[in-house]
Amino acid sequence: MKDGKRKSAGDSKEPPRRKKRDKTKHSAQNSAADQRREFQARYVEEHHLGGGGCGAVFAGYRITDHCPVAIKHIPKDRIPIKVTGENGKRVSVEVAIMLKLAAEADGPVGTSAPVSLLDWFDLGTELILVLERPVPAVDLHDYITENGGCLPEEKAKVILKQLVDAAKDLEDKHIFHRDIKSENILIETGSDVPRVRIIDFGLSCFAKERSVYRLFYGTPIHTPPECYGRKKYRAGPTTVWQMGVVLYEALHVGDFDTMTFLQKELKFNKDLSPHCRNFLDACLTNVPEKRPTLGDLQLHPWLR
Structure with missing residues (x-):
């Protein structure tokens, strides 16, 4: 959603792949600094695409193959809804739902109507969601x-x-x-x-x-x-x-x-x-x- 539009309460590449994440990735042993370094090692963030009540979205690409992605920053204090995850911790419902969609997808990334969650990082004060960015x-x-x-x-x-x-x-x-x-x-x-x-x-x-x-x-x-x-x-x-x-x-x-x-x-x-x-x-x-x-x-x- 672009700035100035109603608020809520690119180039052609090969379809991106979902990153297989270790379920312990977001445990205490993975500090916010570690996750920030991992994000910066994998992705380049570019221009601002838009935002809404829950965060801001930027264009970017994955370093390994220059696949276009959308990078969504969500401040922890602006996450409207949380649910209890498999590890018993509270997690953003957006993450939980997109993980469910990814797990139940019938085909590879790019074949479902909802855009796919490729990766996500918990930086302590904010979440970063790396999403498929269809182009054009x-x-x-x-x-x-x-x-x-x-x-x-x-x-x-x-x-x-x-x-x-x-x-x-x-x-x-x-x-x-x-x-x-x-x-x-x-x-x-x-x-x-x-x-x-x-x-x-x-x-x-x-x-x-x-x-x-x-x-x-x-x-x-x-x-x-x-x-x-x-x-x-x-x-x-x-x-x-x-x-x-x-x-x-x-x-x-x-x-x-x-x-x-x-x-x-x-x-x-x-x-x-x-x-x-x-x-x-x-x-x-x-x-x-x-x-x-x-x-x-x-x-x-x-x-x-």
Whole structure:
């Protein structure tokens, strides 16, 4: 996410490999100074890419093969969510979730929709996450801007189909991203068909099917309606709402704002096909129980 964009509460190389890490790597015997030296021996950090509420991201490359990476710095006092790891210690949920995704990946780095965690370092006062950096790629917000401020329906469909499939895969793994939006979606532009990649799991969490949340993490202007009325929300309906927000912004000039939507002041493109408008309306249904599931969206006529 780049500076100036909505805040939350390169060159072509061979696909990077995940570094096999010793599980004792982050034990007391590995000091912060040791880890800093190890990081500096493996990676070169370059220009600032962007940042959000949880940290800053820089471009960089791996020294051994010049493979492009994204280097995320997260101050320890700004880690929003922690979980208990295998060693019984508290760890950033972003690290825990990305390690789970890496362990359950069906193919090599670069084949999954979520970008891969390649390496990580605990420097005492901050964490450093070394992430896959797809090149060439641009975030969806900029991709839409570069395409005149909104996308043709057919191009939006290509992106939404991949996004819904990716969100369903995360749901099946019991992972709730919580902040899927255009700035957190990379579009790989190196082929004729744009490819969707999901980034920034800093606000994510492990979710059970019936988990209910009361403290909202995400982008305030995208808050689902149930957070205002019921003061609680669930993973599935919230993610479907976010599918609608992303699609709205892809097809219209300007940002989506929940309060403007609830006040019926948001304008809709009158040239959308009936199936597309039905898909959009279904995702942006006020009552969460009446929204389709991600599985339902996969079967929607607009995406078939």
